[in-house]
Amino acid sequence: MDMEAAKMIGAGLAAVGAGLAALGVGNVFASFLEGALRNPGAADSQQGRLFIGFAAAELLGLLAFLVAVILVFVA
C-alpha cells in the first residue's frame, strides 16, 4: 500500500478512538445526572469529581486525536 494512503487510513482509524471517548464522556455525565436526580442534595458537592471523571475520559479521546494529527502532519 502507498505510504500516504496508509497514514490517512491510520488517522481515520484513530478517529474511532475519539468516538469511543465520546461514549465515555457521555457516560460520565449520564451517571452523574442519574445520581443527582435521585439525591439532588448531594449533587453540588460532587461537581468536582464529575469534572475529574470528565477530564480523565476526555483525555483518552484527545490522545486518539493526537495520534491522528501526528499521522497526518508529522509521520
Next chain:
Amino acid sequence: MAAQEGKVDPMKQFQIEPLFGSGWEVAGFNIAFTNSALWMAITVVLLWAFVAGGMKRELVPGRWQMAVETMTGFIDDMLAANIGKEGRKYVPYIFSLFMFILFGNLLGLLPIGLFPGAHPFTFTSHFTITGVLALLSFSIVLLVGFWKHGFGFFGLFVPHETPVPMIPLLFVIELFSFMIRPISLALRLFVAMMAGHVLLKILATFVIDALNAGPALGATVGPAALLLMIAISALEILVAGIQAYVFALLSSLYINDAENLH
C-alpha cells in the same frame, strides 16, 4: 501537509509569525515579538483591567466588583474544598492560572477576523504554552511536596496499608501516573482548543466551498454548515470555560497531594 491551491488550510490559524520583521536573533535565539506574545500581552492587560476595576473594596459592591469577587470566591471555594484551609495561600496562583487560560481561550474565539488584516490567535492552542503552564503547576507540587515532607513525599507513591509484596509494583505505577500529570494537563488544554478551532475552520470551508459550487449546493449545504458553525461556536465557549476550570481543578488536586499526601 501543505495547502493545495485554492483550498483553505485549517492549520494556518496556528502559525506563529513575528510582528516587527525578522532578524531578532540574539545569541542564537529568536526573541521576535510574535502574534502569540501579542495575544498573551492583550490577555494580561485585559485581566489586569478586569481585576483592577473590582478592587474598589466598597462595602456594598457594584456590578464590576461583584463580578471579580464571584471569580475569586469561586477559586477560593474550590481550593477550600480540595485542599482545606492551607489551600488559601494558593488562591493567587490558581486564580491567575484560571483567568489567564479562560481569557486566552475566550479571546481566541472573538470574531476579530471580520476586520481585514486582523486575526485572533488562541495561544492556549500551542503545546509550548500549555506545557509551560503545566510545568509551573508541576514544579509547585514538587517544591511544596519536598519542602513540607522531605523524602516522606515519596510516601505519595505507596498508598496506606499496602501489602509489602505489592509495594514495588504499586510504586512504579503511582510514579508513572505522577510523572504523566504535567503532560496530560498540558495536552488536554492544547488539544481541546486546537480541535475546536480546526473544526470551526473546516465548517467554514464547507460554507465557502458550497457557495462556490453553485446555487443548489449553496442553498442547502451552505446554510446548514453555517448553522452548525454557530452551534459549535456556542459549544466552544462552553469548552473554553470547562477547560480552564479543569486545568485549575486538577492543579489544585495535585497541590493537595503535595500539601496533605494521602
